[in-house]
Amino acid sequence: MSDDTPYEGLNEDSDDHRWAFGTGFTDPLQGIDTTVPAGLDAETLATYCLMLGDDALIYSHRLQQWMTRMPELEEETALANIALDLLGQARMLLARAAGIEGTTEDALAYFREEREYRNVRLVERLDEDFAELVGRLLIFSSWRLALFDKLAESRDPVLSAIAAKSVKELTYHRDYAAQWVVRLGDGTELSRKKMQAALETIWPLVDELFQTSLDPSIEPLLDRGEVDIVLDTVFATSTLDRPTLPAGAAVAGRTGRDGVHTEALGYVLTELQAIARQYPDAQW
């Protein structure tokens, strides 16, 4: 390949070589030892990876829906990069779950029904405005960063590696969101009002992030206080009030982690899965 004409590379190796056109998504865990360590329940590990992968997949899709709608080009590229990081995390986590369950990453992403998705309900929502976008991103990334920092010491070496890698990315996501929340909260009367309203809207869905249901040797217990310190720092700097709303209702005690979702998830999946379901034999 000649280094001064990068496009030439696209024609080499014929049709096997066209990443620029979106083809050739190989296994993101290719060549990695995926043996489940002795003493860990493989089924539980797969379920947990599915939960964390679904959070990232669905939220990445919601963030991608902002593309072409952001107020400035810089914010658009920022959000595209955050969505891409989460999509990368989702791919590795779904591949981890798929490897254990004897299926594929694509089958999990494109051919499951709503009730089979295990994401929290927070990630399904369609943002009403920019304030809600940055408020939700602050809460999601603060929680996920604290959790993944713990998971970097997971007994499963694959989950531990994915978490340690993601921590670096999530640190940037959290800073980005926090700086916007401060700018809006400590901005004009109108921006503060909208930012506060956005927090009130999201707040009932925050509790669900901290509910655990699996074996603690796989799903660690996260100290909510650790996340609250970060959020309270941002709220204090932005002159915003921490909402006091109670947690949103569960359905007979079940929430997103049990496959019970809000109506919003159906709209995400319809868009996310449409092409794969129309052309089930397509290769990409």
Next chain:
Amino acid sequence: MVSAYEVAATVPDPELPMLTLHDLGILRDVSEDGDTVIATITPTYSGCPAMREISADVQHRLHAAGFAKVTVRMQLAPAWSSDWITAAGRRKLATAGIAPPSAVAPRTRPIPLTLGQRPAVACPRCGSPRTTRTAAFSATACKSLHRCDACCEPFEQVKAI
């Protein structure tokens, strides 16, 4: 004959073609198992869409250099750090108008939140320290966007991670 490591190490990165895989620090290992060359690479960011291209380039270059059987493997741990960009790599970035990354701060717990401005980056064109970060993310996940207040040119920096 050039060693398999040297062949893989000199493959250019598709997004930052002024850097080789060795310069970028993403080539972790090249070993030989019988007649098969095993090259191990690591992604810079989880969603990096260039991994597939890099993997194909490594295979192609090694084939062209006479290594018939090649396997490319991924390695996730330890996670890639911008500190692994070599001194030569940093010079090449600066020459191309991209500010090299600053040193990664030692990891602390809990991970500190950054609400204020990060320290200004020297302009890779004119060297002025009077610069402003205009965006935390740029055209690729691994770079941020800045503007020089002295020469008024925009520039990118490879982010410290």
